[in-house]
Amino acid sequence: MMTLPSLPFDYKDLEPFIDEETVHIHYDKHHQTYLAKLNAALEGTEAASLSLDTIIAQANSLPKAVKNNGGGVWNHSFYWACLGKGKNTPSSRMMGLLSASFGSLEGFQTAFMDAGLALFGSGWVWLEKNTDGTLAISTTTNQDNPMNDRASAHLVLTCDVWEHAYYLKYRNMRADYLKNFWEVVNWEAVEGFYDAPYTFGA
Ligand SMILES: [Fe+2]
Structure with a gap:
């Protein structure tokens, strides 16, 4: 169990x-x-x-x-x-990694939010680490996970865009939920997942 x-x-x-x-x-x-x-x-x-x-x-x-x-x-x-209170600023190292792949922190956040908005129905937005250390955004529907198709996928951050994640407060405004998501991202944890992938129960 x-x-x-x-x-x-x-x-x-x-x-x-x-x-x-x-x-x-x-x-x-x-x-x-x-x-x-x-x-x-x-x-x-x-x-x-x-x-x-x-x-x-x-x-x-x-x-x-x-x-x-x-x-x-x-x-x-x-x-x-990936979430927490009051740790919502990426380190300079993390900022550099995001800028290298997306131009800037804002560029990354916009691309991530756009991916979440473009996702039809329920699913997840992911930030992944490529084998060369660069970062990429992906999405999955339902409860699928990038590792289902690519066991080696190295996941760094995720956002749940099922309506149950935001509907009580944001109603149908997924964009507002995605915008405020950045306020509760625990970047220290996310940077840790860049270095060593999350393991369930570890
Ligand atoms: Fe959920």
């Missing part, structure tokens, strides 16, 4: 940009439900002995319920790990 990592901050810590009630429903209900369904889908199967990271990398050859709920668990755990 897998369990969820604890939230790395208090429910109210992302206020006013992401409200306490949204974090409660998102973590306590949505995220926990993915976990419960993943555990149910894994029970009694060979995949039950795999780590979630391995499940994500092999998801395309596993049952749909394992892929979808495994993605729901992994993606949200990584999302929470």
